[in-house]
Amino acid sequence: MSGRKLRESVRRLGERALDGPGDLDYGSVYRRLGAEIAARRAELGLAQRELAQLCGTTQSAIARLESGARAPRLDTLLRVANALDCELVAQLRPRTKGGPT
Numbered sequence: 001m002s003g004r005k006l007r008e009s010v011r012r013l014g015e016r017a018l019d020g021p022g023d024l025d026y027g028s029v030y031r032r033l034g035a036e037i038a039a040r041r042a043e044l045g046l047a048q049r050e051l052a053q054l055c056g057t058t059q060s061a062i063a064r065l066e067s068g069a070r071a072p073r074l075d076t077l078l079r080v081a082n083a084l085d086c087e088l089v090a091q092l093r094p095r096t097k098g099g100p101t
Contacts, residue, residue, distance in 0.1 A: 028068075030070070034065055037065060051080070051083055
């Protein structure tokens with residue numbers, strides 16, 4: 001790839017990152033993640049307050065996380081995953097030609 005093409009690709013990637021999610025609905029991602037957390041918590045028989053104590057946070061923070069109301073912080077997700085005896089997996093994969101998956 002020529003220097004010019006590389007610079008153009010980097011510029012387009014930067015614009016996409018600044019523009020936001022594009023076709024990806026971040027809210028649905030947060031809600032899906034929250035539902036997974038709630039299901040695992042229930043599976044372990046923990047109340048929100050108990051999970052909060054294990055994570056060093058508040059019951060209301062766990063409720064917000066489970067509702068998908070806002071973007072969770074990575075350190076919070078790591079503490080929750082640890083408390084739920086889960087592995088947190090995040091990965092970057094190139095999109096397919098058909099768009100986001």
